[in-house]
Amino acid sequence: MCAVFILVFISLCYYNFLSINILERKLQTLIQTTVDVTKRFHGFYINADSKHYDEGVHFEKIDNGELGIIVKNSGDIHQLNNGMSQLKNEIEEIIGSDLLWTVAVIEKANVAGEVTHFLPLREAYISLDESRHSRNSWISRTIAGESIDKSYRIFNENNVRLTEPYYEKGSSEYIRSILYPVYIDKEIQAIIIVDFKNALIETCINKYNKENHTTLELTDVNHVFSYRFSLPHSITKEKNYISWNFSNIIIQALLFTIIIIIIINVVISFYRKTWKDYYYDSMTGFYRRDHYEPKLNKMTHASVIICDIDHFKSINDTYGHDVGDMVIHEVTKRIRKSIRDTDIAIRWGGEEFVIILPKMKCNDLIHKSEHIRKSVSFGKINEISVTISLGCTHQNPGENIISTLKRADKALYQSKSLGRNKTTFL
Numbered sequence: 001m002c003a004v005f006i007l008v009f010i011s012l013c014y015y016n017f018l019s020i021n022i023l024e025r026k027l028q029t030l031i032q033t034t035v036d037v038t039k040r041f042h043g044f045y046i047n048a049d050s051k052h053y054d055e056g057v058h059f060e061k062i063d064n065g066e067l068g069i070i071v072k073n074s075g076d077i078h079q080l081n082n083g084m085s086q087l088k089n090e091i092e093e094i095i096g097s098d099l100l101w102t103v104a105v106i107e108k109a110n111v112a113g114e115v116t117h118f119l120p121l122r123e124a125y126i127s128l129d130e131s132r133h134s135r136n137s138w139i140s141r142t143i144a145g146e147s148i149d150k151s152y153r154i155f156n157e158n159n160v161r162l163t164e165p166y167y168e169k170g171s172s173e174y175i176r177s178i179l180y181p182v183y184i185d186k187e188i189q190a191i192i193i194v195d196f197k198n199a200l201i202e203t204c205i206n207k208y209n210k211e212n213h214t215t216l217e218l219t220d221v222n223h224v225f226s227y228r229f230s231l232p233h234s235i236t237k238e239k240n241y242i243s244w245n246f247s248n249i250i251i252q253a254l255l256f257t258i259i260i261i262i263i264i265n266v267v268i269s270f271y272r273k274t275w276k277d278y279y280y281d282s283m284t285g286f287y288r289r290d291h292y293e294p295k296l297n298k299m300t301h302a303s304v305i306i307c308d309i310d311h312f313k314s315i316n317d318t319y320g321h322d323v324g325d326m327v328i329h330e331v332t333k334r335i336r337k338s339i340r341d342t343d344i345a346i347r348w349g350g351e352e353f354v355i356i357l358p359k360m361k362c363n364d365l366i367h368k369s370e371h372i373r374k375s376v377s378f379g380k381i382n383e384i385s386v387t388i389s390l391g392c393t394h395q396n397p398g399e400n401i402i403s404t405l406k407r408a409d410k411a412l413y414q415s416k417s418l419g420r421n422k423t424t425f426l
């Protein structure tokens, strides 16, 4: 049990260790896919039509919510309704609707000044916008906070950012944001923002654990069994670690060990039973003739005794077959007690048994047969006096055991003819 437990425990630790890399790739793919969808929205944004809006807060009904637009100065601004609706839908499909917090676009509109599109537009954003009306704009604050370049520089420059977790002002929701800058004529024109709840990472880990029976968890502790993982587009040095939960591994290992031990026991007992049924007769516990007879051919120095219950038919007829079965069972039990464990007892027929012993002297064999006969007849079985007749003989040098058995059978026949409850040696 202890060895199985240790083996299972080590295997589970190794399995969890191997799973960490897979999980890290899953988390990275999750973020990257979200960024890829946002990238497609970038194209939509650049080519979107414009429409005149007056200064103020506007709400546009769209398929999956209400798009809120905060306009500083009246003017023509991008019509993002369909694109933002689609962006929200697609990201929800990737991370789940309950984990997507807000999709937003903050843009510098030429005449209208700064315009912010929020899906959904929360009360908190409106008051936040008003409170900082005269101070830094959304864009310049975001650029400064996340070190995003104001001007487009070179091909391959990756200005997409995944922020570290933070509490959103106003709502106090613990979120992370993907910030996707849009450059037009080399100048930053807008930032597409996807806010998701920070619980996304943990939810993803939990889902992975459930699907793969691992016990991985997010931790900020760096120890020998923790692994530092990175997410794409994250530039800060926030320490994210995945570690194994040892107590869960121990519980799992215990459960697995119990299951394995149960399975092993079931298999062993099934095998034993099948093995027993194959080799042994269930009523007597003696070898089955069909199994053992072929092996007898190899014997060269054997003594053979054949026993047969006397008048067994009348026992059956008088007391019934169940009692007959019980008599067979008890007779063979008594025979078994009278011979050695190394002697071979075979149920030869219904109430006929063959005992193969190592070759012994004539007197000893007769003595042994008599001992068996007396022990069977000693004491009634279910109030019935039961006797057996026996025939015994030796295997002659070079003689096939079949001939020896025939001679023993002849001796048995003589015992029957002489009145039964007798031993005959031939």
Ligand SMILES: Nc1nc2c(ncn2[C@@H]2O[C@H](COP(=O)(O)OP(=O)(O)OP(=O)(O)O)[C@@H](O)[C@H]2O)c(=O)[nH]1
Pocket (backbone or CB within 6 Å): 308, 309, 310, 311, 312, 313, 314, 316, 320, 321, 322, 323, 324, 325, 328, 349, 350, 351, 416, 420
């Ligand atoms: N109850 C029971 N009867 C069995 C079993 N196997 C064989 N028999 C019966 O044992 C009886 C053997 O009868 P016989 O061969 O005529 O021999 P017998 O009545 O013992 O007479 P002798 O051998 O001449 O003394 C038959 O009626 C079989 O049906 C068994 O497993 N259970």
